[in-house]
Amino acid sequence: MTTPTWKNPVVNWIDYRLPIFTFTHHSLVDYPTPRNLNYWWNFGSLAGILLVIMIASGLFLAMNYQPNTDLAFASVERIMRDVNFGWLLRYIHANGASFFFIVVYVHIFRGLYFGSYKAPREILWILGVFILLAMMGTAFLGYVLPWGQLSFWAAKVITNLFTVIPFVGEPIVQWLWGGFSVDNPTLNRFFALHFLMPFVIIGLVFLHLWALHQHKSGNPLGVDIKGPQDTIPFHPYYTAKDMFGLGVLLTLYMFFVFFYPNFFGEPLNYVQANPSSTPASIVPEWYFLPFFAILRSIPDKLGGIIAFGGAFVVLLIMPWLDRSKVRSATFRPIYKYVFWLLVIDMFLLGWVGGQKPEGWPLLLGQIGTAYYFIHFLLLIPWISRKETPLPVPESIASAVLPESGTATQGASQ
Ligand code: HEM
Missing domain, CATH: 1.20.810.10 (Cytochrome Bc1 Complex; Chain C)
Known part of the structure; x- marks a missing residue:
């Protein structure tokens, strides 16, 4: 990476003592990005x-x-x-x-x-x-x-x-x-x-x-950067x-x-x-609704709180639940669909969170909550072991440049 010499003497003076301009330049200007x-x-x-x-x-x-x-x-x-x-x-x-x-x-x-x-x-x-x-x-x-x-x-x-x-x-x-x-x-x-x-x-x-x-x-292909031909500033x-x-x-x-x-x-x-x-009903803001539905889907207060906390714990441990070597869902034929099931589940839970916790909305909330945990704790580990991924490109350049990665035009370094 080249160190810019600043034309402005004041900027140069400051940068020599506190390289804030060089730091910004490296992070926002010539930063190599897929x-x-x-x-x-x-x-x-x-x-x-x-x-x-x-x-x-x-x-x-x-x-x-x-x-x-x-x-x-x-x-x-x-x-x-x-x-x-x-x-x-x-x-x-x-x-x-x-x-x-x-x-x-x-x-x-x-x-x-x-x-x-x-x-x-x-x-x-x-x-x-x-x-x-x-x-x-x-x-x-x-x-x-x-x-x-x-x-x-x-x-x-x-x-x-x-x-x-x-x-x-x-x-x-x-x-x-x-x-x-x-x-x-x-x-x-x-x-x-x-x-x-x-x-x-x-x-x-x-x-x-x-x-x-x-x-x-990262990038949509999920392959690592192999060299300057894969990046642009x-x-x-x-x-x-x-x-x-x-x-x-x-x-x-x-x-x-x-x-x-x-x-x-x-x-x-x-x-x-x-x-x-x-008030007759106390509805939280929309962005809390899926998690509010999880909280209320368990009839017991403590159980509800444990489920609510668990919803974030499974997110935290996601890197270890998913053992697949392939990152991008583009090359994961099963995960790709299961991902959309989770999206649908979140919308369903969001809707349920805005309803009174009784009758069939409550039942739907319980099904949605069960799916949420099954998704993370059972489906993801299982799919990541069983699924056969599609062939993944060698590198970013080989996938996106016509001359299979040989062109370096626009590369950062
Ligand atoms: C105030 C909220 C947040 C800010 C300002 C923020 C900012 C950023 C920025 C600027 C990037 C690089 C650009 C991009 O990949 O879109 C990034 C990447 C990333 N963020 Fe966030 N983020 C926030 C919240 C979150 C949350 C809530 C999560 C996950 C639970 C998350 C997970 C990630 C991941 C995994 C990447 C790397 C993506 C990749 O390179 O493939 N971020 N974030």
Whole structure:
């Protein structure tokens, strides 16, 4: 890799002492990237941009928000009506959460389809699952802040789950609440933690990218980079491709912000929290629904929590459940179909999560939950042993260049 000599003397002076420009150049400009990445590889950078948008919009909201049970609801209404462009900030933040989850779910399923979790990217994947958990925690904390009916009751229902822990469950819940019910101290600490968590996520993303750069990106063929003929520099090829993806994302995102800003929301959260009036049904945000369905599909509270936790454990151990040497589902005739069964199962669970846990939706949820675990714990290990993969190309270049890998045009080094 060539070390750029900076034309600007100030940049040169700084870079000699702290090579921040050289580092950025190596990571974002001449960084050798597989030449065959498709659009599914856009979602990581899109997630990063959404994280920045969430932090920026959240910061300005925090300047006008009051974390006090008497004032929180009214302060959000004031943001919507009186603060200059407050409505825009709030809709960007609220819809941004939904788009962040859409982008990250696509990013995860991209990883599952193309075997991105396999060696040597196991730690990269595990960090990703931790990011997902941190995102869920942050979204839950944030949803409580407007102090609407669903904010209050979601906080109550979810924190109450801790009571199932033998002996210490009750004290833990009181410690979380900061008292004997969800009240002002709860709102205060939720606000403090909601402000903190995105920075924890930034730290995790930093490690995630460090692990990514250690072994470079995977690619749709799932074969390793064999030489410079397999790569192209990140800039301008993937900066341009990422900018196109960003344009599409922002168009969709802003369509919702400006035309359907409450599409992902619940009308009930426009009613101020009332501890003495329990809503008929308490529905979490859509991005929690598949996991909420798993939680409720077991009739026993503790069993439900174990299943809920287990849903993430199986994701964490996926690199060891799947023993297939072939990464990409393109060359895995059975896994390819089973992957889509999991996608259907997640949509099914998502639907069930929004229904009352009774009758046939409950039964469907139980079937969906059973499939989820059968998929990871039985089907994946079994298929990875039994399946005969299709022939995998020698290298990226041999698969995508006409002269079977001999051409080096556009290679990075
Ligand atoms: C804030 C959330 C996240 C950000 C900002 C982020 C960022 C990125 C970026 C920029 C890349 C490289 C580009 C790409 O491959 O799309 C990447 C790759 C990757 N991410 Fe994430 N990520 C996030 C969450 C996750 C989650 C939740 C998982 C899995 C549970 C995950 C798993 C992976 C894997 C396995 C790769 C390597 C893919 C490959 O090279 O084949 N990431 N991530």
